[in-house]
Amino acid sequence: MKHFDIAIIGGGPSGASTAFHLAKKGISTVIIEKETLPRYKTCGGGFVYRGRKDLPFDISSVVAAEFNTVDIYLGKKLHFQTHREKPTISMVMRDSFDNLLVEKAKELGVVLLQDHKLESLEFTDDLIQLKTSKETITAKFVIAADGALSPTAKMAGWKEDTRKLIPALEYEVEVSEEDFNRLKNEVRFDIDAIPFGYAWSFPKKNHLSLGVASARRTKINLKKFYKEYVEMLGIKEVISETQHGFQIPVAPRTDGFVKNNVFLIGDAAGFADPITAEGISNAIYSGKLAAEAIIEADQNPELAEKLYVEKLEENLLPEIRTGLWLAKWFYEQKTIRNVLLKKYGQRFSEAMADVFHGKRTYPKDIKKTIKQKIKELVF
Numbered sequence: 224m225k226h227f228d229i230a231i232i233g234g235g236p237s238g239a240s241t242a243f244h245l246a247k248k249g250i251s252t253v254i255i256e257k258e259t260l261p262r263y264k265t266c267g268g269g270f271v272y273r274g275r276k277d278l279p280f281d282i283s284s285v286v287a288a289e290f291n292t293v294d295i296y297l298g299k300k301l302h303f304q305t306h307r308e309k310p311t312i313s314m315v316m317r318d319s320f321d322n323l324l325v326e327k328a329k330e331l332g333v334v335l336l337q338d339h340k341l342e343s344l345e346f347t348d349d350l351i352q353l354k355t356s357k358e359t360i361t362a363k364f365v366i367a368a369d370g371a372l373s374p375t376a377k378m379a380g381w382k383e384d385t386r387k388l389i390p391a392l393e394y395e396v397e398v399s400e401e402d403f404n405r406l407k408n409e410v411r412f413d414i415d416a417i418p419f420g421y422a423w424s425f426p427k428k429n430h431l432s433l434g435v436a437s438a439r440r441t442k443i444n445l446k447k448f449y450k451e452y453v454e455m456l457g458i459k460e461v462i463s464e465t466q467h468g469f470q471i472p473v474a475p476r477t478d479g480f481v482k483n484n485v486f487l488i489g490d491a492a493g494f495a496d497p498i499t500a501e502g503i504s505n506a507i508y509s510g511k512l513a514a515e516a517i518i519e520a521d522q523n524p525e526l527a528e529k530l531y532v533e534k535l536e537e538n539l540l541p542e543i544r545t546g547l548w549l550a551k552w553f554y555e556q557k558t559i560r561n562v563l564l565k566k567y568g569q570r571f572s573e574a575m576a577d578v579f580h581g582k583r584t585y586p587k588d589i590k591k592t593i594k595q596k597i598k599e600l601v602f
Contacts (some may be wrong), residue, residue, distance in 0.1 A: 227253040227334070228522060230353055230362035232341055232375045234260055236503050237489035238368030239324035241510030246331035247279075250563075253362070253367075255355060257340040257369075260325055264317035265467035266503075267393055267432050269410070269425050270346060272309050273581030274504025277511070278324075285323050288314040289426040290410040291543050293579075295572050297414045301537065301564055303572035311579050313408050336360075341369075344378045346483050358374050363522060365485045366513055368506070371472045373491035379482050385495040387474035387547075389420075389500065392445035393434035395427075395466045396453075399460040406456065407430060412499075416455065417448040424456060436471065436500050438554040442518035462494045474498040475540060479529040486513045490602055494539065498553060499575075509539060538584065545585040 229245055234256035245252045268287075275282065289310035295303045305311070339355040346352075350361045367375035371388065398406075407426040416422035420437035432601045433456075435448045445468070453461065470473055472493040480487045488494070489506030496505060512534040518527035553560055564571065577583040 225253075225358070226350075227251045227360065227362045229253070229366060229517065230255060230351070230360065230365045231366045231368055233368035233370060233491075233544060234258075234325050234335065234337070235264065235321050235368060235489070235506070236274075236324055237369065237479075237506035237510040238366070239321065239328050240507045241366055241368065241488065241514050242328040242333045243324070243331060244511055244514035245517065246328060246333045247504075250518070250522075252328075252329065252333045253360065254335050255339050255341055255353065256325075256335065256337045257356075259337050260323035260335075261318035264321060264536040265393060265469045266317045267423060267425050267434055268315050268317060268320075268427065269423070269432075269501065270313045270315050270320075271501055271579040272307075272313070272502050273295065273579060274507050275313055276581065277507060280327050282313075282315070282323060284311045285315055285319040285418060286381065287316060288407075288426055290314070291411070291574075292332050293519075293576065294409055294411040295414065295568075295575075296411060297564060297568075301561075301568055303568050305572050305576040307576060307580060307582065311576055312425075314425055314432075316427065329559065331365075341375060341378070344375070351484060363484065364524070364527070366510070367485060367487045368489055368510065369491055370517050371470050371490040373487070375485065376487055379475065379485040380521055381482065381487070382478060385477040386472045387440055388470040388472050389436060389438055389440055390443060390445060390501065391434060391436035391469055391471055392449055393432060393462045396433050396458075396464045397429075397462040397466075398430045398431060398458050399462065402458050402460065403429070403431070404533040406458075413452065413455070415557065416452050417445070418443070422448070422452040436499075438550055471495050471500045472504065473500055473550070475543055480535065481531060484524050484528075486528075486531060487519075494543065494571070497543060497550040505539065505543075509535070512565065513537070531551070541583040549585060 228250045229252045231254045242252045290312045294305045343354045411424045413422045417435045419439045422435045425432040475493040488509040494505040495502035516531035517527045
């Protein structure tokens with residue numbers, strides 16, 4: 224039976240980058256991936272700069288397009304645009320992107336077991352036995368990097384109702400040359416194109432990734448609003464489109480992030496940005512924190528858990544908690560929001576661009592700041 228210090232479930236950005244950091248310190252690591260890489264992964268594919276700059280290697284070879292300018296629309300009346308010297312958003316297709324990250328980890332000695340579906344976890348005093356669809360291995364630690372639905376978390380004892388999951392629908396769309404040339408140079412977010420949410424248009428190398436997401440966890444006809452968004456963009460001809468529905472966890476789990484030497488990172492933990500629903504950068508960041516905690520603890524389980532929680536509480540969790548409050552206000556208090564955006568919209572857009580670049584986080588005193596701005600406008 225094969226043994227590894229760390230078994231990572233999932234070959235996405237969080238799992239692969241975490242494996243890279245661990246292997247760089249000589250820790251034996253295996254990635255267990257249920258599919259065969261490269262494989263398609265449902266995702267808008269907009270990778271913000273704060274995540275890209277934190278990667279320890281260059282990813283230019285898998286970037287389909289880079290956008291230094293981002294446009295935010297609120298209906299037909301308000302339009303805000305930000306520009307930065309570095310690309311605010313880099314467009315990637317997850318098949319090639321994820322595969323590159325895994326290959327970089329393999330160069331450092333990480334073992335990849337692909338086409339291995341995790342079937343069960345069995346806990347002993349000091350080891351975890353992982354049974355896959357093809358073999359059984361043991362590990363001292365397991366890192367769950369298997370996404371929003373995370374079968375690993377369920378096997379390890381986490382409950383399913385401790386996060387907020389919002390619905391989203393994404394399409395890979397091939398349009399006419401005329402429409403593509405008109406839309407290919409603009410990354411745009413359209414607030415309220417869907418009730419209590421937004422739509423997006425992400426140009427890739429030769430097609431568009433279009434999507435809609437609601438910030439409310441409720442039943443909603445996403446397909447209807449997607450079709451309305453296509454019309455709003457003025458797309459005259461859809462040559463082909465592939466639909467992908469998914470859920471995005473925009474609130475951290477309330478029952479912890481470590482159980483029995485199983486660590487949750489990324490979407491499995493509920494670390495997507497509550498305002499934008501962007502999850503790749505926080506997935507990579509939380510994986511790095513888990514790796515650092517295990518390394519600094521010299522693989523001592525109790526100390527590793529303590530350090531991971533402390534690292535999460537230092538920046539990531541406070542930022543997400545603030546983002547949750549801000550998202551609720553932004554998407555549900557539309558009348559007040561629109562009044563504020565008419566006066567402070569450009570400032571808000573610049574602040575969001577700074578967040579995307581990792582130059583700032585959501586301010587911890589945001590409630591006080593917004594209440595003050597409302598008073599200034601009313602009185």
